[in-house]
Each structure stands twice: as structure tokens, then as C-alpha cells.
Amino acid sequence: MNFGILVAAKTDDAGFVAHMENLGYSHAWVGDSQMLWSDCYATLALAAQLTRKINIGTGVAIPATRIAPVTAHSIASISRLAPGRTFLGLGTGYTAMRAMGQKPMKQKDFREYVEVVRALLNRQEVAYTYQGHTALVEFLMAEDKFVELDHHIPIYFSAFGPKAQRMSGDLAEGMITGIPRGGPPSEAIARARVGAERSGRAFADFFTCGLANVMMLEKGESHTSDRVLREVGAAVMMAAHYIYDQIGETGGEPPHFVRGIWKEYVEHVRQIPKSHRHLWQHRSHYNYLREDEARFVTKDMVRANCIIGTPEEVIERIRELEQQGLQHLFFLPSLASQYRVAEDFSRLVMAKF
Numbered sequence: 001m002n003f004g005i006l007v008a009a010k011t012d013d014a015g016f017v018a019h020m021e022n023l024g025y026s027h028a029w030v031g032d033s034q035m036l037w038s039d040c041y042a043t044l045a046l047a048a049q050l051t052r053k054i055n056i057g058t059g060v061a062i063p064a065t066r067i068a069p070v071t072a073h074s075i076a077s078i079s080r081l082a083p084g085r086t087f088l089g090l091g092t093g094y095t096a097m098r099a100m101g102q103k104p105m106k107q108k109d110f111r112e113y114v115e116v117v118r119a120l121l122n123r124q125e126v127a128y129t130y131q132g133h134t135a136l137v138e139f140l141m142a143e144d145k146f147v148e149l150d151h152h153i154p155i156y157f158s159a160f161g162p163k164a165q166r167m168s169g170d171l172a173e174g175m176i177t178g179i180p181r182g183g184p185p186s187e188a189i190a191r192a193r194v195g196a197e198r199s200g201r202a203f204a205d206f207f208t209c210g211l212a213n214v215m216m217l218e219k220g221e222s223h224t225s226d227r228v229l230r231e232v233g234a235a236v237m238m239a240a241h242y243i244y245d246q247i248g249e250t251g252g253e254p255p256h257f258v259r260g261i262w263k264e265y266v267e268h269v270r271q272i273p274k275s276h277r278h279l280w281q282h283r284s285h286y287n288y289l290r291e292d293e294a295r296f297v298t299k300d301m302v303r304a305n306c307i308i309g310t311p312e313e314v315i316e317r318i319r320e321l322e323q324q325g326l327q328h329l330f331f332l333p334s335l336a337s338q339y340r341v342a343e344d345f346s347r348l349v350m351a352k353f
Helices: 015-023 040-050 068-081 094-098 107-121 162-171 185-199 226-250 256-269 274-282 291-296 299-305 311-323 335-348
Strands: 002-007 027-030 055-058 086-090 126-130 133-137 155-158 174-179 207-212 214-216 307-309 328-331
Touching: 002 015, 002 335, 015 027, 015 040, 015 335, 027 040, 027 328, 040 055, 040 068, 055 068, 068 086, 068 107, 086 107, 094 226, 094 274, 107 126, 107 155, 107 162, 155 162, 155 207, 162 174, 162 185, 174 185, 185 207, 214 226, 214 311, 214 335, 226 256, 226 274, 226 291, 226 299, 226 335, 256 274, 256 291, 256 299, 307 311
Parallel strands: 002 027, 002 328, 027 055, 055 086, 086 155, 155 174, 174 207, 207 328, 214 307
Antiparallel strands: 126 133
């Protein structure tokens, strides 16, 4: 098991990635949310210049906001600065698209997008369709080193559902599943293996990653202490935002861990004009807990959406995930406490692996 951090892209704080490298983290995943954070590729370029060993890449890049050749070009430009340690995380775009009141990309379109990106990064000529017109594209002047294509750039899928997990085995070199939202890692990995077998791809080197909320409790501390709410409250409420959107589109019942607050939460959301709900929901995305939402962060919500406990209990839970086949675990700390959290996790947890 190795460890990483999902970094809220902030161009004037790229030095945090260098700090992660010094603490022993293997991967820095830089988030791509255009209306929330700084540009991910600008942040990656700065981080590349400040580091020498840590793997850096998108966590995850959003296809709908950039055409496929542009994404291939952007990550190949980062690889020029960090050859051999650049990766491309891709997802259909829950946060970036929802923050603009739009829907994530459909799976069929996502597959086509990935196929173009992969072909370009493999130095291949590929047919690309834009606004109904199809033409051949490839990197021109690659030999002049405007981009770096000599070192392989792995693609990892954000795959929280069964279809995406199977597709990751079919098309990608690795998979990011949510802990616990993506289901048990063993089941997610089994689905990815099925996807690889269907397409005749090797699975031995497939990289299995888990994105989790991690919270280490102090002795005698409760699951809803002020410190816990400050550090993981925003991430817990992000789950409620996601569930609200999903039920609004597909129907069904909310998961058990939100039922205690669901009716009150829905009434709270509906006080916001529909035209502004998406702005209101994402205004504090992952970075801080708003006062008006604090009452919805219950013990059930925290326990269901976090790896939480004493350092020893957190280690035990991570060992269980490792036994299920998970190779890499990463998390997004609160922006205000990211330096301290990264240091504590490195000292109290990573040192035991």
C-alpha cells in the first residue's frame, strides 16, 4: 500500500506537493474543478518544477470541459516537466459539471473520449470528430519536444459504479474507486478484471486506488467534535449533495446513513431557488463546512463516509482494504489544515506500512 493526497488546485500553493514528497507520499492528485479551484494543469506545472520523485497528475480531469486532443496535449506538456512520473486521472465530471448546473458526460461519450486521448499519447494517428466533422489528428512536431511522449502516461479512471469499473479494466491502466461509495474494493477490482478479460488486456499491473475521507481521532474524541466537523464535515456533506442530485434524477430512496436527516435536508435545499441550487450546493465543496449545513453532519454520516478512528483503528481499516487488493489510498484534507493533516498521517499511519 502506498499513499497520496487529492490536492485542491491552488497555483500559489504548489509547494504543498513538494511538502508531500518530503513526507513520503507517492502521488499528488490535483483536482480539476474550473469554477471552484485554480487550473489543474497550471498547478501541476508549478508542482513539477518543485519536485523530483512524487507522481503527479489530475485527480481527475473533466472531459466535458476540454476536447480530447487538448487534454492529451495538456498532460503531455506536464510530462515534459515530470517525465516518467506523470499520470492522467479521468472521470465523467460530477463536481465540475454539477457546479455549472450541467450533467456529467455519458459513458458512451466518455469511452470515445478516452480512446482518442490514449491513441494520441501513444503517438498514433486517430480519427477525431468535432462538431460533426471527422478528421485525422496526431501530435505534430513531437520530435521537437514541445510535449513528452517517450515516457508512458498511464490513465486511471474514476470508477464508483459497476459499469465504470468494468470499463476501467477494458480501457485504463488503473481505477479509482470511492471508499465506501464505490463498494468493497474486492468487488470493484473483480469487475475491472472482467472488463480486462473481455478485451483481452493483461491485468497483472492494473493499479487499484481508493479515494477516502480519513480522520484520526484523539483519545476520547467524538465523531462529531468541533475538530472533526472542521476537517471532514465538508467532505461528508458532499456525499449528501451527490445523493440529492442522484435521487432527483433517478428516484429511489436515500441510503440508510442519511435517512435521519433526509427530510429536513431536502426541505432546507428547497428553500434555495432552483436556478441557484447548484451554486449553493458547491460553494464550499470539500473545503469547509458551512454553518447552515453543520446540523446535518451526524455520527451516522461521518461513520459511513469516513475511515475514522484512532491511528491504530485507521491502520487496521487500511490493512483490511489492502487485503482486498487495494494498492493505493488517497484523501483530500481540508484546505485550512492540509499541512498538519499530511504530516500527522505520514507520521502516525504511513510509517507503519
